[in-house]
Every structure is written in C-alpha cells, then in structure tokens.
Amino acid sequence: MTEAVDWSMASRVAQRVAGSDPLAHSYRAGTLASDIAEFTPLAQELVEAETGWPSASGAARARVVDRAGWVEANIGSFQRLLAPLLDRAGEKMVGPSAYVAPKVAAAEMGVILGWMSRRVLGQYDLLVTEPGADPLTDGLSLTNSGEVVGDPEDQDLVYLVGPNLLALERKFGFSPREFRLWVCVHELTHRAQFTGVPWLRPYFLAQVRELLSAAEPDPTRLFTALGRLAEAIRTGVNPLDEGGLSALFAGPEQRAAMDRLAGLMSLLEGHGDIVMNRAAGDRIPSSERFHEVLSARRSAGGPASLIQKLMGLEAKMRQYEEGERFIEAVEAKHGKAGLDRAFESPDTVPTLSDIRDVDAWMARVGLGKAKASARR
The missing domain is CATH 1.20.150.30 (Zincin-like metallopeptidase, N-terminal domain)
Known part of the structure; x- marks a missing residue:
C-alpha cells in the first residue's frame, strides 16, 4: 500500500x-x-x-x-x-x-x-x-x-x-525565570484540562474522528466551496474568517464538528489564559506584560496575518479573546460554579455560537442571564 x-x-x-x-x-x-x-x-x-x-x-x-x-x-x-x-x-x-x-x-x-x-x-x-x-x-x-x-x-x-x-x-x-514559569503554567493548564476532566479527551478526539470519517475525496465539494466563497464575498464576509481554506471545503457534517471543536477550543484557550494569570499569583509580577505582548504577537498584521487566515490560525487567535470574554461573563454572574458547568459533560460544552452568545448558553444549561457589565 x-x-x-x-x-x-x-x-x-x-x-x-x-x-x-x-x-x-x-x-x-x-x-x-x-x-x-x-x-x-x-x-x-x-x-x-x-x-x-x-x-x-x-x-x-x-x-x-x-x-x-x-x-x-x-x-x-x-x-x-x-x-x-x-x-x-x-x-x-x-x-x-x-x-x-x-x-x-x-x-x-x-x-x-x-x-x-x-x-x-x-x-x-x-x-x-x-x-x-x-x-x-x-x-x-x-x-x-x-x-x-x-x-x-x-x-x-x-x-x-x-x-x-x-x-x-x-x-x-x-x-527569563518569570517568563519560563508563566509559559509552563499555561501549558500545564492544558494538560490539566485533558487529564483532569475525565470525559474531555475522548470527546475532543471523537470530534476529530467525525471530521476524519467524513473526509473523502469528492470533486463536487470544490464547486460547493467556490460557490460559498463567491457568496461570502458578495455579502461582505471574509470567507477565511472561520477556519481558513479547510472550512470552505468542509461538508455539513464536518462543519458541525468544526463548530463544536471551535467552541471547545475557545473555552480551553480562554480558560488556559485566565488560569495562567490567576494560578501563579504574585509569583510572576510581569504576567500582565507577558499577556499583552503575546496577545499583540498573536494579532500581528502583514504577510503573517494572511498566512494565518489561509491556514485557519486566525480563527484560533480569536479563540483566546472570545473564550476569555465568555468565561468572564459567566463568572460575573455565577462565579466559578457557573463556569464549572461548561466542563460538566459534553452536553454542556459551549459551541462556537454559544461562545459568542453567552446568554443563550446559560439559558441552555439552566443558568440565568449574564450581567450587562460583564460584556466588553
């Protein structure tokens, strides 16, 4: 073979x-x-x-x-x-x-x-x-x-x-020592997510499996993708904003799995940033500056921005910011117990649309509305 x-x-x-x-x-x-x-x-x-x-x-x-x-x-x-x-x-x-x-x-x-x-x-x-x-x-x-x-x-x-x-x-x-501890805390947060929440890793890999199972060579998808590209341009939407070229060529089943994965990754990346800043506390006096520099680096313009869009990385960059806003809004109303609902089971994981509409997610999982002041 x-x-x-x-x-x-x-x-x-x-x-x-x-x-x-x-x-x-x-x-x-x-x-x-x-x-x-x-x-x-x-x-x-x-x-x-x-x-x-x-x-x-x-x-x-x-x-x-x-x-x-x-x-x-x-x-x-x-x-x-x-x-x-x-x-x-x-x-x-x-x-x-x-x-x-x-x-x-x-x-x-x-x-x-x-x-x-x-x-x-x-x-x-x-x-x-x-x-x-x-x-x-x-x-x-x-x-x-x-x-x-x-x-x-x-x-x-x-x-x-x-x-x-x-x-x-x-x-x-x-x-150096502050920055190295700061980066270690961030990566160990992701490890804690996947090894400390029992259902999370199997759920994540199941979504990947769904994407891969639907990924078969199909010439008709090329014409569908070109039509989607033309329609997006006509309506003033950047067709690369939601996952790069791979999103254009995805079928309905793949796009649904991509939406679930995007919501999960926004939650995990936002949670990773917030835990990183809280966990180390005053052990890392420069943490705010590290955060600002890395945020600016993620959103750098120029040729790198185009490459990020083509590869779908631009969407990943937004996951940090959107995930943080989602978490802040939930915690403003319901504290850590409210956020724990997002990690309770696959049924309570926010989708990408939930990440962008926190009130809808809280209603779906049985929580009240967020305070208006929690939004930025």
Missing part, C-alpha cells in the same frame, strides 16, 4: 522552513532546561490548586526542544492521529498519483509545520498511546499492517520550544 504522505520529505521541508536560531547556543540556553525541570512540578501544583483538577496521568513531564524537535514531535502526532484516514487514501493511490501525491502532501505539510515551529512557544501532546485502545477515542493509531505508530515514552509530554522562548526573552527584555 502507498503511503499517502512522504513523512521523511515533510520533515526535511519543515526543517528548512523552520531554519535555525543562534540563540539556541547562547548563554541563556544553558539555564533553560534546568529552569523548565524546576518549574514543571511547581506549575502542575499551582494549576491543580487553581482548577481543582488533579491529573489522572500523575506527574507532568516537560521536554525542551529546538524547532526541528518540535517538528518531529508533531509529525509523530499527525501520523498517529491521521493513520486511519491516510491508510484509506493510500489504498486509492494508483499509477502516477502514487508517486506524486505523497510528495505534494509532504511539501504542504512541511511548509505549514516549519512556519508554525517559528512561532509556537509550548504545546501539550494529548495523544497518549495505550496498547489495545481505540485508535482515536483513546489515542492509539494502528496502520493496516497492525503496527503501532508512536512511542509511549514520547506521549503525554509538554514541549517547550527553546529558541522561540529565548528569542522573546531577548527581544522584549523579559525576566
């Missing part, structure tokens, strides 16, 4: 796009790994105290990587996550396409991963490998030959991209 993606080529392209940063060899780099090792258990303790969610996976593990290491980790995650879909695609590749298509896919994926590796600071890998588990609901991926994709020792890790952390510390004159 033909591999649908030439993963070796994807890695080579990504690493060329990612480039190298001499800061990785600077004097600051010498303390980075030891600081992260020190701050990881502290960040887990602070986050669990703030959220009340002890991790079912035990002690957190963090790994400082360069951009190439981040690329390799994400290629591994994509291989595990996309294995069922890519196996189906590989079975259909015959003739010249069996040679050309995997290389085209590799080039596209390599450019995306390489570009992202220059911006990301940290990431929690939630695809935990568990022998005998379901490929998507429990994180294990199997190829058609029955081979397990992924090393268990490389799972349930928090990755910190060293060159990018060091570059921001130098550019903005950040206190």
Whole structure:
C-alpha cells in the first residue's frame, strides 16, 4: 500500500522552513532546561490548586526542544492521529498519483509545520498511546499492517520550544525565570484540562474522528466551496474568517464538528489564559506584560496575518479573546460554579455560537442571564 504522505520529505521541508536560531547556543540556553525541570512540578501544583483538577496521568513531564524537535514531535502526532484516514487514501493511490501525491502532501505539510515551529512557544501532546485502545477515542493509531505508530515514552509530554522562548526573552527584555514559569503554567493548564476532566479527551478526539470519517475525496465539494466563497464575498464576509481554506471545503457534517471543536477550543484557550494569570499569583509580577505582548504577537498584521487566515490560525487567535470574554461573563454572574458547568459533560460544552452568545448558553444549561457589565 502507498503511503499517502512522504513523512521523511515533510520533515526535511519543515526543517528548512523552520531554519535555525543562534540563540539556541547562547548563554541563556544553558539555564533553560534546568529552569523548565524546576518549574514543571511547581506549575502542575499551582494549576491543580487553581482548577481543582488533579491529573489522572500523575506527574507532568516537560521536554525542551529546538524547532526541528518540535517538528518531529508533531509529525509523530499527525501520523498517529491521521493513520486511519491516510491508510484509506493510500489504498486509492494508483499509477502516477502514487508517486506524486505523497510528495505534494509532504511539501504542504512541511511548509505549514516549519512556519508554525517559528512561532509556537509550548504545546501539550494529548495523544497518549495505550496498547489495545481505540485508535482515536483513546489515542492509539494502528496502520493496516497492525503496527503501532508512536512511542509511549514520547506521549503525554509538554514541549517547550527553546529558541522561540529565548528569542522573546531577548527581544522584549523579559525576566527569563518569570517568563519560563508563566509559559509552563499555561501549558500545564492544558494538560490539566485533558487529564483532569475525565470525559474531555475522548470527546475532543471523537470530534476529530467525525471530521476524519467524513473526509473523502469528492470533486463536487470544490464547486460547493467556490460557490460559498463567491457568496461570502458578495455579502461582505471574509470567507477565511472561520477556519481558513479547510472550512470552505468542509461538508455539513464536518462543519458541525468544526463548530463544536471551535467552541471547545475557545473555552480551553480562554480558560488556559485566565488560569495562567490567576494560578501563579504574585509569583510572576510581569504576567500582565507577558499577556499583552503575546496577545499583540498573536494579532500581528502583514504577510503573517494572511498566512494565518489561509491556514485557519486566525480563527484560533480569536479563540483566546472570545473564550476569555465568555468565561468572564459567566463568572460575573455565577462565579466559578457557573463556569464549572461548561466542563460538566459534553452536553454542556459551549459551541462556537454559544461562545459568542453567552446568554443563550446559560439559558441552555439552566443558568440565568449574564450581567450587562460583564460584556466588553
């Protein structure tokens, strides 16, 4: 069977796009790994105290990587996550396409991963490998030959991209130890969400499975997408605002799953930012400045903004702001107990429309209306 993606080529392209940063060899780099090792258990303790969610996976593990290491980790995650879909695609590749298509896919994926590796600071890998588990609901991926994709020792890790952390510390004159703890708290918050809320990880992966199960080559979707693009332009709506090019080519089932995922990710990203600012308290005096700088960096204009829109990352950037506004509105009326309803079960998770209409969500889950003053 033909591999649908030439993963070796994807890695080579990504690493060329990612480039190298001499800061990785600077004097600051010498303390980075030891600081992260020190701050990881502290960040887990602070986050669990703030959220009340002890991790079912035990002690957190963090790994400082360069951009190439981040690329390799994400290629591994994509291989595990996309294995069922890519196996189906590989079975259909015959003739010249069996040679050309995997290389085209590799080039596209390599450019995306390489570009992202220059911006990301940290990431929690939630695809935990568990022998005998379901490929998507429990994180294990199997190829058609029955081979397990992924090393268990490389799972349930928090990755910190060293060159990018060091570059921001130098550019903005950040206190290294404060900034490193701040980033650790943010990433450990995401780990707490997926390991401390029992239903969350299976629910998230189920939505991904729904997207992948509907993802079959269908030429008619091209014409549907072009029609959607033309209609959006006529009505003055930016067709790339809601998920990039992938949203244009999604069918009805995929768009519904994308809406559920967008609502969940807005909740998680907004919650991550708020917990990050609260959990560390006065341990990080510069946290407000860190937050302002990173918010401005997310919304930077110019060519990067276009790339973000094409890739659907612009929508992700808005998730932070919309998620924070949603959480603030709920807490203004019902406190932490009200927000806990959003994490109660899959039925109470806000959709993207709920995130943007907090009163509708509170009515749906049996809470009262938010105070008008809670909106911004």
